[in-house]
Amino acid sequence: MRRFLYAENGAVSVYLILIIVPIFLFQAVLIDFARIKAAEKESESAVQAASRSVMSSFDSDLQKRGLYGMVLSQENSEQLFSEVFAKNLSSGVTANAFHFIDTKAVDGGMRVTPVYALASHAIFEGQLLEDMKLKGPIEFSLEIADKFQKSGVKAPFQMGSQFAKNAAEVEKLIEQREDALDEAWHSTEVMYARITTFHLYYQKRISDLDAMANRIGLHTIDELRIEINQVKDQLQSLSNAIHNMDLSMSSMMTASPQSIQAALSARSNLEQQYSTLSQKLNDLEALVQLIIQYTALIVSTKLEVAVNERDILQLQQSIEPVLRLAKQKNDDIRAKLTAIGGSSTSTTSDSQGVNDVFQHVSLIGDNYFYDYQISVASIASLFTAFHLKIESIALYTAANTNQANAANDAYWTLVNDFYSKKSSIEKARMDANDGTKAKKQTERNKIQAVLDKAKQAIGGCSFIQSQSNDEALYNKLQGDTSNLESANVQGFYQKYRQVNAQDVLIGNDVAYDLDKAESTSLRAMDILGVITQASEMLRDELYVNEYALTKFNYRTYGLEKDRSGQAKLSNELVDPGSHQLANQEAEYLLYGFSSCAANISSAYAEMFSLRLAIRTVENLLDPEKELLNVGSPLLVLLVAAAQGAVEAFADMNALVKGESVELSSKLSAAILKLTYKDYLRLFLMLHSDNTKLMARMQALIELETGKDLTQAAAYIQTNATSEIRLWFIPQMMKLFNGSDLLGCKVVGTQCQFNRTAIVAY
Template identity: 30%
Template sequence: MSFWRGADGAVSLYLIVSTAAMLLFTSLLVDYARIAAFDKQTELAAQSGIRSALSAYDQSLYERYGLFGAGGSDRGELFAQAAEHNWLDGDVNHFQWLRIQREASHVDTEEVLGNQVVFTRQVLEEMKYKAPIDFTMEIVSRFAPMSAAMKEASATIGGLEDIKRLYEDREEHLERASELQKEAAARVSELSGALSAASGIVDGYGAYESWRAEDAGLEEDEKPKHAEDIASYSVRSQGDAAAVLSAADSGLEQHADDTAKALSELMAAEQSNAAIAAAAERMRQSQETSGYDKLSDANVAGKDSTSMTAEELSQYGQTRASAEGLVLDEAWFADYRRELNEQLSAYRSIRADSAAFQSVVRSAVSSTGMAAGLNEAWSDLNGTVHRYEAGYSVSGTVMQARKNEFQRRHAHDAERKSNEAAAKTKWSEVKSMLGGLQSDPGQAEQKQAFEEVKRLAADNLRFNQAAGEETGSSPDAGRADDAGDEAKSALTSMGTMFGGMAELLEGIRDPLYVNEYVVHRFRSFDPTKLRGMISDGGQGDRASFSKALALENQEVEYILYGFHEPGANIAAAVGEIFAARLAVRTMEGLIACRALGHPLLILSAAVLYGLEKAIADMAVLSEKGKVQLSKYVPSELTYADYLRVFLILHGSGGQARNSRIIAVIERNTGADLSMAATGLSGEMTSSVNLWFLPGLMRTFTAAGILNGKVKDGRYEKTQTIGSSYG
């Protein structure tokens, strides 16, 4: 007991206990600090490793298409090597605070270039500096000066084409009404035969009276001498009179039917006339805001100037205003309706006089002394018929006046129809040329490449879980048969295109960048290869043309249109270029042909002018590879520039277009973009030796104070890090 109660050695024991506690605490702090340093070192090592793994990119993808996709060396090995180089090797002959060793590591793919969202993101990153400047300076600045004139031309052509159809519809109704009026007048000719037969009634009535008087003066026992003649005259005259009335009745029935039909046609013509008036009024009023306005109002740096004067620009409005001259007054239709009714009334008078004549004939043959009355009735009937014929026969005054009025109204029709026939011939030549571009039998040898990209594009759509979009069966499937309709359609499409340009300038970034990427990174067709095909109406050097249709020579066109027939994409591009040239040249034609006066004649001449000039422009394009935009805007546009414009016109293209871009890249590089990683995640398990208290550290990991685990005297932890090309 004295031992425990003694004071000797108390200080030493206290120091031993205190020192042990301090050593325990210090050991804990040292290992904890080493673990914290270990965590930081392994995190930095993992970051370095993932960056090293991403540094191995597919060089051909980047050099040719500006895209980053992991490739080359083994990514897992790069990750491990880079991580290990971030700490010193354990064999180094000096003290190491941390003896870290890698236990395991691997790299996983998180994003791939075949994912269209990822692909588009890289394209936007590639083009974000260059595309806006290029597009604004090279394309928009050239088209912007034409906006006002193209808007006016579009409104003029569109309105006049609508009015032309209404005008032709009205004139067809009026022509049918006139034909029915002539047919009704021709009913008199059927009456003329009966009148000719009945003409002997009056002439023979004197003899008839003398026969009756002579027989009446005979004695009772005398046999009548003229009984047969009297009976014959009586039967014949009454029959002829009845035939006249029957012919008049039949003619009146048919005449009334013809008149009713003519009035119906006149009403239909009046409705078309009202539609013409409404269309002319719409053209006269100010035009609604359109794509042309959007581009015209946009602030475009470096905008070219136009040589079109304000006076020339005003002529579009004058042409539209002149369309009001095609409208017929309501009084005109009222007069024509009255004319038709008066004609029917005139024929009813013939029928009435025919009935009166028959009645007089009956009275005359039943008695004598009716010569004066019979002659008067006959004169009245003949006079009525002659008056009808004088007014309504082919050479009659009424019909001649109607004919003269029709000829005055159609004075320009011959020239207009001549222009339309010439335009139709030209348009047929264009359609034949476009058909020749896509129907070359020598294209079979080029189809293999198109079938390959078709398969690759379909694979990419499936990879992105998207259904394929139909591209159409033919590049000219919807083309109009009428040149005027095609000019109207071309100007409408140009309006859409101008609006698209304006919207891109206003901030619709993504489609512009992708479009410009397509133009900058892929090959388009050499327009000089079209030289013979265009100049010879599609019948040029087919062998040379077919050879030029290889996919690598028309990548932009394939991406734009998506046809898998070698010539179809080129035909579509040429067709749209022609439509653009037709729109511009028709705009010019409206000014050049303004002096013709009649609005529909101006229209036909402008369309013919546009066709002829557009065909000539296509020849120039195939010779030089570029053509002047307009005589009012001297800037030149290349074939590739037009493709850039059409990429706007066709919108973003959606997943189908992106799949075609990816398909072409995969075919050209041999890469599978669905396997080309753009985002990686690396996982590395590493450990560090524990110096003092592994058991206590194991307790800390079990309690969740530390995130790793203790194994065989070492603290082990797994680090996960991710990164991408952007």
């Protein structure tokens, strides 16, 4: 063994082995490492290509509407993905040829996972924006908003809107002040009537008490009762004497005539005395009853005066707070007029004329309220003094009677003087108010007459040729609420709202009607203030709105004409005029009610309101001078609105026929004509609510195409597994598992790659 170890035979071979083997091992590892990296890149490209192939299977019906969604089933999408992935690997090119990189797909390692669908508002909106950017119809919308600025209507619109707000606020304050003054005067009239009654009543009562006191004189009830007893004793004695005389006369049958005559004469004297005493007794007893009545009347008078005083004080207490309220509203009117006067310095000359009405608004001086309160308080105070005077009188002597009459006349003189002066002022005030109210009601009636015509002109959905199936279509869109036990309570709209974690309330919180003249006029003027801000809308919101008017139909779709007089045709791949829900889709998108009539009526009512506002502003620019002098801003507005309503009704008749109507010949410097569709565009700007709008658009798309957008994938994640066979020393390559060096996992003689791709339209 020792000799073998120290022998030099074969030393060169061993040396070469020690040198060559490491080099060979390094080369083998290097070759497999290079193959792995090439296979890794190949797998990455293959999974991307396969993912794009899956996404290329988008639905053609949705694509015609500018939307891209992949509606393949899970099985079909994974099968397509597997096929394309395998064919993009080296082993899929030529199966039996030699490949330096022999990458192949691993069975069961393919997976396609939809992440987001077109039901997502973020995805849906993103695709809308891309579609509208390419086609550019939004420029027309921007042009309209720009024309509103350049046409010169901004200042009149702002003036009209601000005037309406100021008129409504001032008129409300005036009505509150006048109502308070009316209430105060009503209570004052009640006070006057009651005090008049009290004065006459107590005047007679004092006179009666005085007369009773004169009859009673200085007698007291105790003295009278003693005297009554004495008279009764005397009567008893006389009665006994008469009785005894009757007995003695019965025994004088044989007496002389003279004796009998003397006896009869004596008996007659006794009867006369008895009669006199009886009359005296009656007088005394009557006097006692008079004293009792007198005493009772004094007590009842004091009680009645106390009750009447409380009544008067209650009236005073009801008048004073109402007067304070009236004064507060008067002060508010003064402050509001001051603010309007300050802001009017920056207004245009056109608005100065109509704003002159605020200078004629009636303001009441502070002395009016001060004198009113002082007078009412003084009347109540004098009646209290009368009460105290009555309370202090125990016996109505001449002096006390005079004092009581003086106290009774004092409050009456004051209230009579106050009422005679005040009644003429209040009558003039109330007559003026009644006249103004009558004029306002006349104008309201004129407006209401036009509104009634407008409501009839809406005509429901009778203009739509095919509407027999509308109810069923709306049940699909909004859900069938007629039968709560039905499984179809939820509609497409609710589904897409829930998918995006939003409420499922029906409608757009925008409901216009033409019921009340005044509220319709004031609300119409509010629209003008919002219209002037239309150009400040965000671009994305305008794109979404324009998509709604481009892809869907509306009431006058097919009626509008181009410059050559021909019907305007849609350039869309799918003609909106062929949709199931005919001539009402844009209105549904805007208002979101569950019937054609509700949506069409809301659009008509809002459009009429806008035209009414514009026509009202035109008439406000040239108001009648006599009308301004009335001092009622609301009356000025109603007169302008009454004329504007007639003109607006004529405008609506043209608009619903598909004709264009000039925005305003009086307000704008340049001619700007708008159609029914243009007004819908403006309303979409005014009531921008993209989440509800997009949910309704998604519902309409599903209704028309039958495609559930929750299943239309627009964003997917794919996973694939491939492998490459290691040529040299797999165990050595396995040492690199778990590190980022290889990029694959060594399993036996194979190195496997797990790759993920995320692809979206």
